[in-house]
Amino acid sequence: MTTxxxxxxxxxxxxxxxxTLTVPENPQLVFIEGxxxxxxxxxxxxxxxxxxxxxxxxxxxxxQWQEGLAGEIAFTETGQWLPEKTLQxxxxxxxxxxxxxxxxxxxxxxSLNVTLRQVLDLYACVRPVRYYKGVPAPVRFPEKVDMxxxxxxxxxxxxxxxxxxxxxxxxxxxxxxxxxxxKEIRPESAIGIKxxxxxxxxxxxxxxxxxxxxxGYRSVTLVxxxxxxxxxxxxxxxxxxELAADEFPGQTIxxxxxxxxxxxxxPPDKVVIKDRIADMMFQQALLRPDEYxxxxxxxxxxxxxxxxxxxxxxxxxxxxxxNIGDEAAxxxxxxxxxxxxxxxxxxxxSSLILSGAMMFDFLGWKEVGDLIRNGMESTILDGIVxxxxxxxxxxxxxxxxxxFGAAIVEHM
Numbered sequence: 186m187t188t189x190x191x192x193x194x195x196x197x198x199x200x201x202x203x204x205t206l207t208v209p210e211n212p213q214l215v216f217i218e219g220x221x222x223x224x225x226x227x228x229x230x231x232x233x234x235x236x237x238x239x240x241x242x243x244x245x246x247x248x249q250w251q252e253g254l255a256g257e258i259a260f261t262e263t264g265q266w267l268p269e270k271t272l273q274x275x276x277x278x279x280x281x282x283x284x285x286x287x288x289x290x291x292x293x294x295x296s297l298n299v300t301l302r303q304v305l306d307l308y309a310c311v312r313p314v315r316y317y318k319g320v321p322a323p324v325r326f327p328e329k330v331d332m333x334x335x336x337x338x339x340x341x342x343x344x345x346x347x348x349x350x351x352x353x354x355x356x357x358x359x360x361x362x363x364x365x366x367x368k369e370i371r372p373e374s375a376i377g378i379k380x381x382x383x384x385x386x387x388x389x390x391x392x393x394x395x396x397x398x399x400x401g402y403r404s405v406t407l408v409x410x411x412x413x414x415x416x417x418x419x420x421x422x423x424x425x426x427e428l429a430a431d432e433f434p435g436q437t438i439x440x441x442x443x444x445x446x447x448x449x450x451x452p453p454d455k456v457v458i459k460d461r462i463a464d465m466m467f468q469q470a471l472l473r474p475d476e477y478x479x480x481x482x483x484x485x486x487x488x489x490x491x492x493x494x495x496x497x498x499x500x501x502x503x504x505x506x507x508n509i510g511d512e513a514a515x516x517x518x519x520x521x522x523x524x525x526x527x528x529x530x531x532x533x534x535s536s537l538i539l540s541g542a543m544m545f546d547f548l549g550w551k552e553v554g555d556l557i558r559n560g561m562e563s564t565i566l567d568g569i570v571x572x573x574x575x576x577x578x579x580x581x582x583x584x585x586x587x588x589f590g591a592a593i594v595e596h597m
Contacts, residue, residue, distance in 0.1 A: 195249030198279045198548075204511060206279070208548045215274055219284020220256040222586075223523025226534035227284050229590030233557060234541050236594040241552040251278060255297060256286040267297055275513055276553045282544055283515040284537060285523075298517075299345070301484040302338045307508035307515060309392050310336040312491040313543060317558075319565040320499035321577035327498045328476040333402070334494065335393040336487025338508060340385050341417075343484040347377035379480055381417040381483060383424050390425040392509070393481040394433055397456050398586060402478030405429075405437075407460040408486055421483055422460050429458045458475075463490070468493055495519070502532075502573055505539035507547070530585045533571040535561060538593065560597035564589070567596070 196209035218227045231250065238246055253271035258268050276283050286297040299305065312334040316327040345569050348355040350373050359370040370376065390407070395406050409425070411419030429437045438447075438455040451457050461469060463486045469477065470493065482490065495504035506519040517535040536559060545553040565574070568581040569592045575583035584592065 197277070200279055200512060206548065208550070211249055212280075212548070213249045213251055213278050214544075215252045215278045215281030217255045217271070217281065217283035217286075218252050218258070219518070219522065220258075220287040221285060221524040221527045222532045223256075223286075223434075223518075223522065225285030225526075225528065225530055225532060225586050226518065226537045229534040229586045230537045231562070233590050233593050234463075234545075235537050237545075237553045237556040237560070237597060240597055241550070241556055246550075253281065255283070264395040266340050267300055267304075272301075272363070273306060275301075275515065279543065280510070280516075280548065282513050282541055283518070285518050285521050287522050287524075296553055299343060299369045301515060302508050305508075305510060305513045305515070306339065307510040307513060308337065309340050309389055309489075309509045310334075310338045310487060310506065311396075311509055311543075312336070312487075312495075312504060312506045312519065314491070314494040314498060314504060316498040317503060317562045317565055319562070319568075319578075320503055321574060322497060322499050324471065324497050326474075330470075330494060332470075332474065332477055332494055333396065333400075333479045334487055334491040335389055335396070335479060335481045337385060337389045337421075337482070337484050337493060339484075340381050341438055341484035342377055342379050343488075344378075344380055347375065348382065350375040379414070379417055381421055383420070386424045386483075388511075390428045390481050391432065393479050394429060394437065394456065394458075397479040398433075398436055402456065403451065404457045404477060405479045405481055406466070406477055407458070408466045408480050408482035409460065409488065410463045410465050410486065411460075411463055418463075418483060418486075425460070425481060426458060445592070458594070466490065467493060470497070481545045491519075499574070501536060503535050503539070505536060505543045507540065507543055509547075514544075514547060516540040516547075530587050531572060533573050534584055534586050534590055556597045557593070560593040560595075563596035564592045567592075 195211045195213045198212050199207045201207060218224045238248055254262060255267050255271050255273045259268055288296045317329045355376045358376050362368050362370055393405050407422050409418040409422045411422045436456060437458050438452060440457055440459045443449060443451050443457060495501050501520040504519045507514060507516040517540055520536055523532060542554040542557040569584055570581050571586060571589050572583050575581040
């Protein structure tokens with residue numbers, strides 16, 4: 186953990202009125218170690234982050250890390266799984282990064298990750314998926330995968346509006362639906378509600394389009410199941426097209442317009458807005474991945490598809506992620522806590538390290554992100570990997586979690 190000196194006094198990141206960030210030379214960033222393997226992967230990752238910043242800027246910039254407690258350590262020390270002090274720290278510092286968190290068993294918090302997203306209104310789960318050379322993959326051409334999933338975080342079935350079978354609430358709701366809406370629900374059914382609003386759908390699509398324009402992606406695809414759920418997922422599709430036409434008329438074009446007005450040729454200065462049925466998109470991700478760039482979708486579809494895409498390039502251990510809102514952003518490892526490996530300095534820290542690279546891109550420190558990604562790819566190409574990759578690679582050198590992080594620093 187870095188120490189603050191008078192000549193390198195840390196400062197808060199500030200949020201401007203237009204939604205952009207002003208990032209000082211020595212910004213304060215929040216970290217949450219996480220549970221299980223969280224401390225192991227954080228120790229490896231933070232050395233990579235600090236080394237990349239030092240190398241990129243010759244010591245002129247430096248991160249001041251501030252710890253927030255969440256998960257098991259927070260419960261042990263405070264009696265709370267997610268203390269209000271941690272939430273306030275994230276609100277105040279704006280940008281943070283976290284390891285995996287345990288979901289408490291039984292009543293109370295449904296999921297710490299979901300709670301963080303909802304309380305801080307981190308409405309966009311952003312998951313870039315690309316292939317790093319040398320990583321074992323189950324498909325023939327993993328290098329064709331370069332997609333970024335924008336998954337809506339606050340609505341859909343993950344909103345958690347549900348009641349158990351036989352409960353008074355479920356029975357009353359079933360009775361109301363039967364009597365007033367003429368729809369029959371089988372007795373003793375559990376019931377969940379799937380809310381989807383124009384507001385939440387369009388702010389997600391807006392962020393996805395802006396990302397595609399900023400990062401040079403040629404398409405944004407609205408992924409939905411609107412052929413069946415016409416008033417929720419079908420509306421998501423329609424609201425997405427309307428948002429693109431209303432707010433980005435000179436920068437986007439629909440797939441239909443390309444064929445109607447341009448002979449099937451996409452104009453070079455426009456991002457095409459497409460839509461695909463969710464089950465078809467799973468097939469397209471395998472058969473024609475190079476035809477897709479940014480994907481925008483409701484919550485549950487995004488959960489499935491982002492994991493499926495990660496599997497094509499080596500698994501969740503190689504997949505970064507972030508939860509981003511208009512006033513805060515939390516970057517995270519996308520895998521679980523793997524408690525049986527806790528404290529063994531064994532697991533692959535790549536997901537957290539790549540999430541950090543993504544975080545530095547978000548801050549505008551792209552030199553740092555590039556150093557991290559290039560260092561990791563060079564390390565893997567040299568056959569220096571953790572056990573999960575070593576068992577799939579002939580002639581690889583298996584190293585510990587901490588040693589893998591050190592090797593990335595050496596390969597920057």
